[in-house]
Amino acid sequence: MYTLHGMTGSGNCYKPALLMTQLGIAFRWIEVDLLQGATRTPAFLALNPNGKVPLLELPDGRRLAESNAMLCYLAEGTPLLPADRYARAKVFEWLFFEQYSHEPFIATVRFWVHYLNEAESRRERIAEAMPRGYAALGVMEQQLAHTPFLTGADYTIADIALYAYTHVAHQGGYRLDDYPAIRAWLQRVAQQPGYVAMELRA
Amino acid sequence: MYTLHGMTGSGNCYKPALLMTQLGIAFRWIEVDLLQGATRTPAFLALNPNGKVPLLELPDGRRLAESNAMLCYLAEGTPLLPADRYARAKVFEWLFFEQYSHEPFIATVRFWVHYLNEAESRRERIAEAMPRGYAALGVMEQQLAHTPFLTGADYTIADIALYAYTHVAHQGGYRLDDYPAIRAWLQRVAQQPGYVAMELRA
Numbered sequence: 001m002y003t004l005h006g007m008t009g010s011g012n013c014y015k016p017a018l019l020m021t022q023l024g025i026a027f028r029w030i031e032v033d034l035l036q037g038a039t040r041t042p043a044f045l046a047l048n049p050n051g052k053v054p055l056l057e058l059p060d061g062r063r064l065a066e067s068n069a070m071l072c073y074l075a076e077g078t079p080l081l082p083a084d085r086y087a088r089a090k091v092f093e094w095l096f097f098e099q100y101s102h103e104p105f106i107a108t109v110r111f112w113v114h115y116l117n118e119a120e121s122r123r124e125r126i127a128e129a130m131p132r133g134y135a136a137l138g139v140m141e142q143q144l145a146h147t148p149f150l151t152g153a154d155y156t157i158a159d160i161a162l163y164a165y166t167h168v169a170h171q172g173g174y175r176l177d178d179y180p181a182i183r184a185w186l187q188r189v190a191q192q193p194g195y196v197a198m199e200l201r202a
Numbered sequence: 203m204y205t206l207h208g209m210t211g212s213g214n215c216y217k218p219a220l221l222m223t224q225l226g227i228a229f230r231w232i233e234v235d236l237l238q239g240a241t242r243t244p245a246f247l248a249l250n251p252n253g254k255v256p257l258l259e260l261p262d263g264r265r266l267a268e269s270n271a272m273l274c275y276l277a278e279g280t281p282l283l284p285a286d287r288y289a290r291a292k293v294f295e296w297l298f299f300e301q302y303s304h305e306p307f308i309a310t311v312r313f314w315v316h317y318l319n320e321a322e323s324r325r326e327r328i329a330e331a332m333p334r335g336y337a338a339l340g341v342m343e344q345q346l347a348h349t350p351f352l353t354g355a356d357y358t359i360a361d362i363a364l365y366a367y368t369h370v371a372h373q374g375g376y377r378l379d380d381y382p383a384i385r386a387w388l389q390r391v392a393q394q395p396g397y398v399a400m401e402l403r404a
Contacts, residue, residue: 073291089275096268
């Protein structure tokens with residue numbers, strides 16, 4: 001059986017949990033409280049030298065870090081990662097976009113505000129990050145105004161990756177009022193077979 | 203023929219250029235000066251709504267953004283992206299690590315210091331970013347102390363992705379004195395068949 005080390009409420013940890021649930025892959029969840037430093041212990045660093053969750057242990061004991069690498073691994077051979085070379089590359093494009101242009105602004109602001117309760121002390125940093133988060137949402141909106149899912153007609157791991165933090169962006173103070181295509185897409189994702197909400201994942 | 207829109211000196215733009223050179227894929231380079239706002243013009247935003255280089259145009263006119271997505275696309279079916287599912291996933295792991303844990307600290311500091319000449323005015327930000335950049339180098343060092351390349355015995359696109367900004371990290375003020383395995387790996391990468399230096403790429 002797969003073992004997923006993760007923190008409940010973390011979008012990055014939710015991604016592989018949602019995908020495995022949707023693919024019918026059984027897994028064990030080990031809660032890791034990164035707020036208490038649990039990803040920085042020698043025991044955890046031996047599992048993942050980068051000291052981050054999620055961390056996936058395969059049934060044979062081999063390990064994999066990086067949420068989006070897990071999505072690629074787990075979705076291989078399923079319709080959630082298309083076989084066509086260009087369609088696949090467009091999925092990768094959104095996965096890298098998510099980690100570089102979306103997560104550092106949307107997830108990070110949520111972390112400061114929602115988990116650390118530092119909206120006041122980090123006001124300047126938040127004011128700097130939010131325009132970049134909204135820019136990322138603008139790129140998504142532009143695509144989703146034309147296609148039901150990020151890479152076209154079909155639901156893929158690109159949608160899972162972007163859904164993870166977009167659907168809780170409001171917890172960081174983001175407003176989606178001006179992003180109707182994103183709001184409709186959030187509903188579409190939540191209607192996919194096997195969908196499970198982030199908090200109910202365990 | 204492929205067309206690559208990029209800025210000379212950008213590690214992200216160098217990645218697909220190096221790979222295409224090594225794979226013997228002919229391409230045309232279009233210089234885009236992002237320092238002059240060339241990635242923010244309406245014409246460029248029509249090509250890439252995220253307003254970034256590199257941008258790759260395929261021979262049939264379809265486009266691809268995100269340097270590491272290009273690496274995946276171009277290396278498909280070659281030894282630089284292994285066919286084995288787990289070996290492939292480990293390559294993806296390093297590609298996502300690069301964009302999330304390495305580039306934002308190593309490339310960004312270099313950009314501030316080397317391109318914007320703002321080492322003084324950004325002193326506080328640089329002092330904050332550098333420990334995270336060194337942490338990323340530490341993760342690489344730990345791996346490269348055991349294997350000649352990042353995912354094991356063979357040179358892959360993971361090495362290209364991490365080489366791009368590691369080999370110019372000193373331009374941001376990083377010192378590699380305490381990273382002997384990285385220094386040896388930089389030399390190994392530069393000895394790969396078809397290698398071309400960043401500045402000579404065009």
